[in-house]
Amino acid sequence: MTDDVQTSRFRRTLTIGAVAVSAFALAACSSGATDGGDADAGAPADISALDVIAPADPGGGWDQTARAVSAALTGDELVGSAPVTNIGGAGGTVGLASLATETDFQTVMVTGSVMVGAVETNASENRIEDMTPIARLTQEPLVIVVPADSEFETVEDLVDAIVEDGPQVTVTGGSAGGIDHILAGQLLVEAGVDAADVPTTLNYIANSGGGEALTMLLGGTSMVGISGVGEFAESVESGDLRALAVSSAEPALMLPDVPTLQDEGIDIELTNWRGLLAPGDISAEQQQALVDLVTEMHDGGAWTDAVETNGWTDAFLTGDDFQAFLDEDITLTQETLRTIGLTS
Template sequence: MKIDSTTARRSTLTSLALVSALALTACGSMTESTEAGSAEGGIEKLNIVVPADPGGGWDQTGRAMEKDLKDTELVGSASVVNVGGAGGTNGLAQLATETDPNTLMVMGYVMVGAVETNNAASRIEDTTPIARLTDEPLVIVVPAESPYQTTQDLLDDIEANGQGVSITGGSAGGADHILAGMVLKEAGIAPDSLNYIPYSGGGESLAALLGNKVNAGISGVGEYAEQIKAGQLRALAVSGSEAAPQIPEVETLSDQGIDVVLTNWRGVVAPGSIDEAKAEELTELVTELHETDAWKATLEQNNWGDAFLAGDEFDAFLDEDITTVKQTLTEIGLL
């Protein structure tokens, strides 16, 4: 969020389609789009930074974007680079020094919290918001051999044994960590009873669960769904307002009398150093991707909710979400 140009960008991006058309005519940098979404005269090569190790939700999002952008010929080529660690803040720091303006970084709710808990020098406010893309609920799971049959079983053990019970998930301060803290708070359990073991990617937390190295885990439904269906993990609850389509038999926390609802959103930002014209071009690119049949199929295939917001709407959403996450982290004892 380039603070020194927020007002100008919001005014410009509100009329995105019109401005984009004028910009393309004025600079002559792009030819009129074909039905196939030709990249002729447009962005020849797009860099997509995934600020996490392979295997997690951000990686899945970045690689889905890469494939669909190339398949629809919206760009000449696209490539993904993984920069893992610290809840995405390592990738955020790299984006702060990025000199290629044709760069997008996948990010989301996890990063909002990680910036605060890591006291990161590079902040989301210093990037250029492009679009929010998806959201999905989280799921609380345990290994198949676990004695916990319900969420209450898990909470009872935490209340009795405190940090003797371990819960794994994504990076510290992210959605998984926040959900664990919110559930304990709702159950009246002290925040310092939480023994949360963070990993930078969903693949690592899954390995810890399957290896019975932790008692429970939290992640996006999509990251654990296959292991749940295969009987390797037992799902105790999902965190959305309704059941998740991949595992419809699993009750929500609310259904179990735990008044907590949280969904994990994901989106993309660009370097804070880009100018207004480039911000408009990248926003238009992602907007066009969102309208393709290929992206609609990707959403359905991955059971991702369509949470699309672009331009000034995404900018305003980020402002509000950052404020809300700071408050939540403080309330559950993480700040």
């Protein structure tokens, strides 16, 4: 394969979240959603309460999303209660394993780009494809930050230091193989590091939630952080952290003065999406009831306020459109992980 073809293939994976709706994708759907499943298959689809799983420890983007969903559902009186349970570990795959054993259809779990990557790098027995897709909710750019007194003034300074000093430069973010890790790897490949050398050049310290990464940065145990804008924005605004760049094509709503990677001459665009899954073995009626409930939540004032407050971008998808997006995102993530040397 020529360098030009490799570059083309690599750059095609940079915007994870591009939707290519094929006939196969439109036909695809969760096995639990089509065959009726075993979990309360004959139960009424009325939803009076909803359990919400955040597959990460408190403080990160999944936790923020789960609590925003809970607050919107109860704030607009769509359900009587929507308790949040944190099940952290292994990039969300511990939570995914828990969802796989759930027998109550009135349960949803936050998912997103990080989990798509973690399923691959952890060789998870439970896969997103085995669950029932409900909705994609939001997307959010990532931000690269350093402590306020860091020697790194630009992303170029940072990348040059990693290329020269390798593991001496510590980078922290979400789970291994997740979107934060992917962005760090992409920065090195874009700088000319061979994909096979990325795992040994990059000293990436994985965490199960954004709160842990923030603690490491503020405590001086990591030199660089990568996460969703919403997880670091408050610390950037307070002056505890400095933002070097965001990964979106346009400036982030919460950090409008921070340049994009493309502004810095780095041809990378990458956004983190988040959405909801339900257990795999539920009926089509139960899936539709969950979709209807989440659609009503999305259209309500409480959720609209949460999206604005957190600086998220609305990216709502349900049904075949969300299924097609998932199929494409999983395929592109698999290709990207191979490209940057994180999977074989």
